[in-house]
Amino acid sequence: MPPRADTPERTEARVHRFGPAARAVHRATALLMGLCVATAAFLYVPQLAELVGRRALVVRIHEWSGLALPVPVLVGAAARAFRAELGFLNRFGPHDRVWLRAVLRRDRRPASRPAGKFNAGQKLYAAWIAGATLVMLGTGLLMWFTRLTPLQWRTSATFVHDWLALTIGVVLAGHIGMALGDPEARRGMRTGRVGRAWAEREHPLWRP
Numbered sequence: 001m002p003p004r005a006d007t008p009e010r011t012e013a014r015v016h017r018f019g020p021a022a023r024a025v026h027r028a029t030a031l032l033m034g035l036c037v038a039t040a041a042f043l044y045v046p047q048l049a050e051l052v053g054r055r056a057l058v059v060r061i062h063e064w065s066g067l068a069l070p071v072p073v074l075v076g077a078a079a080r081a082f083r084a085e086l087g088f089l090n091r092f093g094p095h096d097r098v099w100l101r102a103v104l105r106r107d108r109r110p111a112s113r114p115a116g117k118f119n120a121g122q123k124l125y126a127a128w129i130a131g132a133t134l135v136m137l138g139t140g141l142l143m144w145f146t147r148l149t150p151l152q153w154r155t156s157a158t159f160v161h162d163w164l165a166l167t168i169g170v171v172l173a174g175h176i177g178m179a180l181g182d183p184e185a186r187r188g189m190r191t192g193r194v195g196r197a198w199a200e201r202e203h204p205l206w207r208p
Contacts, residue, residue, distance in 0.1 A: 013196040015208040017117075017188040021079035026189055028072035035065035036136075037172065040165055066140050069133055088117045089126045095205060096120035116205045125175060132168055136161060 018026075039062035042048045043055070052058055076082040095114040102112040103121065113119065118126075142149050142157035149157075179186055185202075188194040199206060 014193045015196050015199055016192060017194045017199070017208065018085070018192045019079070019081040020192070021076050021082040022085050023189060023192060025072045025076035025082060029069065032065045032069045032072070033172065035061060036069065037165075037169055039065070040169075044162070063140070063144060066137060069137065085117075089123055092120070092123060096123065110201050110204070114205050115203045117203060119203070125171070128171065129168070132164060132171075135164060136168070139164075 039058050042052050042058050043062065049055070077086070093116070095116070097120070099113045099115055099120040102109075107113070139157040139161040142153055143161060146154060184194050184198040199208060
């Protein structure tokens with residue numbers, strides 16, 4: 001009699017990738033970032049602004065979700081496992097330069113793109129989005145407390161805030177597109193586990 005589909009013979013070997021803290025931080029950050037982007041769109045795109053009756057409420061949601069954006073990472077930093085994840089993200093090595101050169105050459109062979117737990121693209125994205133979030137927070141505060149700063153400061157902050165917001169939207173769209181194209185990576189963030197074959201192919205230098 002052939003084995004059932006859920007027996008060990010048919011079950012792919014899976015390895016641990018993300019703990020509960022990392023997954024919770026990712027989900028909370030994604031929710032807050034989504035609120036920021038969505039409310040910004042309803043505030044600045046005329047066609048969408050016409051659909052909103054309570055603009056003041058949208059402004060408040062945008063402001064408070066922006067202020068709360070760093071909170072998940074700060075809370076998650078209390079967990080040792082999450083701090084270890086940040087260490088992996090913040091550590092660049094020679095293999096990351098090899099990975100980036102392969103991307104620039106459009107070389108898609110797995111052997112030409114060595115990666116540890118995170119590849120160079122993920123590390124650059126994490127560093128960029130963290131820096132952009134801090135700049136958005138700072139410029140947003142300058143725009144919010146209008147009586148505490150000169151007009152020139154507020155004008156400059158508004159310019160930086162608006163254009164950086166547009167850039168963040170484009171980068172986030174690319175991030176989401178990459179995630180949609182890799183179901184196993186999404187499964188790892190959703191369940192904490194990934195297939196061993198995927199891990200060995202996409203992250204050959206990672207030793208789970």
